[in-house]
Amino acid sequence: MQPKQAGRRRFLKSGAALAGLAMAPAGAAVLVEPAMRGEAAPGAANAIEDMNGVEANLYGRRSRFVTTTRLQRTLTHADPLLRREAPLPNPHRPETLSPIDQQMGIITPSSLHYTTMHFYGIPDIDPAEHRLMIHGLVERPLVFTVDELKRLPYVSRIYFVECDGNRPNPQGMSVVQTHGRVSCSEWTGVPLSVLLKEVGIKNGASWIVSEGAEAGKHQKSLPLTKALDDVLVAYGQNGEPVRPDQGFPLRLIVPGFQAIENVKWLRRIKLTDQPYHAMRDDVSGYLENPLQRDRAWGPKSVITFPSGNQRLPTPGSYVISGLAWSGGGAIRNVDVSTDGGKTYKAAEIAGPRLPMALTKFYLPWQWRGEEAMLQSRCVDEKGEVQPTEAEFARYWKMTREVLYRRMARLGHCNWIQPWRLSADGFITNGLEPVPEVAEHM
Numbered sequence: 001m002q003p004k005q006a007g008r009r010r011f012l013k014s015g016a017a018l019a020g021l022a023m024a025p026a027g028a029a030v031l032v033e034p035a036m037r038g039e040a041a042p043g044a045a046n047a048i049e050d051m052n053g054v055e056a057n058l059y060g061r062r063s064r065f066v067t068t069t070r071l072q073r074t075l076t077h078a079d080p081l082l083r084r085e086a087p088l089p090n091p092h093r094p095e096t097l098s099p100i101d102q103q104m105g106i107i108t109p110s111s112l113h114y115t116t117m118h119f120y121g122i123p124d125i126d127p128a129e130h131r132l133m134i135h136g137l138v139e140r141p142l143v144f145t146v147d148e149l150k151r152l153p154y155v156s157r158i159y160f161v162e163c164d165g166n167r168p169n170p171q172g173m174s175v176v177q178t179h180g181r182v183s184c185s186e187w188t189g190v191p192l193s194v195l196l197k198e199v200g201i202k203n204g205a206s207w208i209v210s211e212g213a214e215a216g217k218h219q220k221s222l223p224l225t226k227a228l229d230d231v232l233v234a235y236g237q238n239g240e241p242v243r244p245d246q247g248f249p250l251r252l253i254v255p256g257f258q259a260i261e262n263v264k265w266l267r268r269i270k271l272t273d274q275p276y277h278a279m280r281d282d283v284s285g286y287l288e289n290p291l292q293r294d295r296a297w298g299p300k301s302v303i304t305f306p307s308g309n310q311r312l313p314t315p316g317s318y319v320i321s322g323l324a325w326s327g328g329g330a331i332r333n334v335d336v337s338t339d340g341g342k343t344y345k346a347a348e349i350a351g352p353r354l355p356m357a358l359t360k361f362y363l364p365w366q367w368r369g370e371e372a373m374l375q376s377r378c379v380d381e382k383g384e385v386q387p388t389e390a391e392f393a394r395y396w397k398m399t400r401e402v403l404y405r406r407m408a409r410l411g412h413c414n415w416i417q418p419w420r421l422s423a424d425g426f427i428t429n430g431l432e433p434v435p436e437v438a439e440h441m
């Protein structure tokens with residue numbers, strides 16, 4: 001026994017990758033306090049749940065020791081047309097942010113997928129009664145039941161969905177607060193091109209207008225070229241039916257475009273010769289903004305560990321990790337800096353590089369207790385490079401103060417988000433404060 005024990009000690013002491021792990025075990029590598037992050041502490045049951053009961057047997061439960069939840073946001077909103085705080089309808093559904101700091105892999109669990117603020121609540125739709133109508137500039141207007149759609153050729157694709165309010169923010173205390181409006185799922189459904197072939201496209205059609213079945217009848221205009229490319233009418237998410245807060249029983253998935261295009265509770269698609277300005281979202285600057293005309297997101301990445309509101313307990317070996325994505329296709333490479341962008345090292349990509357999907361990256365790092373500024377930048381398959389804050393502001397000919405005051409009108413904001421690591425191990429936002437930051441519309 002003694003030689004084996006000695007050999008085990010030698011193994012634990014050897015190798016640079018293990019240096020410091022005795023002082024900083026994996027379980028203690030990050031301390032995240034929900035209250036520090038503005039989150040309500042999850043209501044973890046003290047009593048042991050019956051994992052052998054019928055309910056747990058029929059629909060699986062997670063361990064009672066796993067308490068990860070979404071972060072619920074404010075119950076008020078700013079009306080972009082009236083420029084004031086506006087009352088919310090009743091019922092309504094508050095916005096929730098995805099806990100990307102705790103995400104494992106590239107797939108977001110359906111129950112943790114972020115949701116926008118639904119001003120009219122989540123509709124309760126019977127799939128047996130639901131219909132999808134396709135009409136307008138078509139040869140044969142058709143109405144499909146959900147069952148009829150499920151009998152058509154289908155595909156499963158992994159795509160991210162990102163709100164345009166997902167952006168670097170000097171006021172964000174955590175990466176959930178700055179970048180929690182992005183999630184990634186395996187979506188299953190019928191390619192919209194299949195349905196458009198069924199109805200026949202008339203000459204002159206160049207846009208589609210999609211509409212949801214919720215009380216607000218949300219509508220969005222989308223170029224026909226995109227609709228024929230890779231858009232899905234999805235009924236499945238991560239191996240089960242799309243959940244109600246994600247659009248049950250049908251929703252559009254528009255890969256790489258802003259989330260507001262991905263109309264939920266889809267009930268109608270009209271082919272037209274021009275975009276509609278039917279809703280506030282179509283007059284909010286997206287169609288007029290040159291950055292938004294094709295509405296495909298540029299490359300973006302963010303470090304999720306170590307990040308805001310976390311703490312490294314002791315110097316030692318850590319793995320800097322994060323997420324990268326782009327509406328321009330797959331992520332080609334990610335670089336990580338620990339000195340505020342003066343130097344970069346190539347990060348490792350964990351898993352596949354899929355187009356319009358989240359990509360996990362990591363970089364082993366030895367922290368010796370010094371102050372550091374952690375940040376990442378990525379490049380997509382088109383060769384587009386994630387910009388710095390200064391580069392983004394220079395492109396728009398703005399000072400950084402004006403940039404943050406107006407960024408809600410700019411749509412996609414993908415500049416680098418740094419995190420400041422102090423000598424005592426606490427991580428805070430690395431962006432310098434500004435007098436005003438525009439809220440997400």
